[in-house]
Amino acid sequence: MVLVLFIPFLFLGCTQAERDNPEDPKAINYDPSLVKISGSSSEVQSSSSDVPSSSSDDVPSSGSVEPSSSSALPSSSSDDVSSSSSVEPSSSSALPSSSSVTSSSSLYGGLCAGFVYGTEREHYGKMKKQFCDERDGKRYVYVTIGTQTWMAENLNYEASGSKCYSDSSANCDTYGRLYNWATAMNNSASSTAVPSGVRGVCPENWHLPSDAEWDALMTAVGGSSTAGTKLKAKTGWNSGGNGEDDYDFSALPGGLVRPGSIFDKVGGSGYWWSSTEYNSTNAYDRDMGYSSYVNRFNDDKGYLFSVRCLKD
Numbered sequence: 001m002v003l004v005l006f007i008p009f010l011f012l013g014c015t016q017a018e019r020d021n022p023e024d025p026k027a028i029n030y031d032p033s034l035v036k037i038s039g040s041s042s043e044v045q046s047s048s049s050d051v052p053s054s055s056s057d058d059v060p061s062s063g064s065v066e067p068s069s070s071s072a073l074p075s076s077s078s079d080d081v082s083s084s085s086s087v088e089p090s091s092s093s094a095l096p097s098s099s100s101v102t103s104s105s106s107l108y109g110g111l112c113a114g115f116v117y118g119t120e121r122e123h124y125g126k127m128k129k130q131f132c133d134e135r136d137g138k139r140y141v142y143v144t145i146g147t148q149t150w151m152a153e154n155l156n157y158e159a160s161g162s163k164c165y166s167d168s169s170a171n172c173d174t175y176g177r178l179y180n181w182a183t184a185m186n187n188s189a190s191s192t193a194v195p196s197g198v199r200g201v202c203p204e205n206w207h208l209p210s211d212a213e214w215d216a217l218m219t220a221v222g223g224s225s226t227a228g229t230k231l232k233a234k235t236g237w238n239s240g241g242n243g244e245d246d247y248d249f250s251a252l253p254g255g256l257v258r259p260g261s262i263f264d265k266v267g268g269s270g271y272w273w274s275s276t277e278y279n280s281t282n283a284y285d286r287d288m289g290y291s292s293y294v295n296r297f298n299d300d301k302g303y304l305f306s307v308r309c310l311k312d
Helices: 169-175 181-185 211-220 224-231
Strands: 120-123 126-132 139-145 148-151 256-258 262-264 270-277 282-288 294-300
Touching: 120 139, 148 211, 181 270, 211 224, 211 270, 211 282, 211 294, 224 294
Parallel strands: none
Antiparallel strands: 120 126, 126 139, 139 148, 256 262, 270 282, 282 294
16 A cells, blocks of 8 residues: 655646747747746737747757656655745755655555655755655655645656657656656546646656646746746756756756657757646646746647646
8 A cells, every 4th residue: 555645735828929029938039038927827828839949959968967766766865926925945845854754654565665655865966755656666756845745857657659758768767758738637637726636647646737736836936937947957958058946846858749759859948738728729838948937838739748746
């Protein structure tokens, strides 16, 4: 039996014309110095052509990014919001306390046999607690930000239709796998709820966050205009795109796959699905690039993006 911690939690797209605006990080003529973030989540919309064009300069040099949990073993050991609602980054807010980890009986069975929930390992210079996905035995680090507990790395579960960037297992080890929206949802219905109630492709006791739950994360870190800097890993991003990783979220630029198996933007951009659809063809996602922003768009459900799961 799996005994895990249950922590309570809380938890925007653009028109095509806007996508040709130099203030849009996905536009070809994008100029970061012109970007401003809107104060209303209802102002952002996008089309299925929102994804940036391919660039061979986006691929990072080898060894610049720490591999993900798929090969790691445990050690012993958007919207701008008022700063009054933000959570100050600290070791106490980034990691759950030792008292929150189930102790003597928190042993897994099956492919996770012998692993103890909350066992720590080093991840991007910090000791972080782990859980084990009993479907395949992979172990993932997690962090608590505000009242939410997030996976601190991208999901790497081999669901049917998911892909490694460039079909390279090494990229899966680093960035996790990429999923279209239907696969990420495991064909569940769209959800705007908090919590979303959509397990989707996530491990047991975890779920795919709704758009509102991504909003809650933006609020917890002080607003979307600076969230990119605070949530991106300190290494692994091309061309000065690294962040400060103030909350140990360690976001990485896993890129995307366009319909037709066109791989794009690894090393330069990261995209993460929500459980909330915009319409029958598009769903909301968050993306991070070279700037300090976390952008909210709605994109074609056929694109393959990364997944970060949120604890039930």
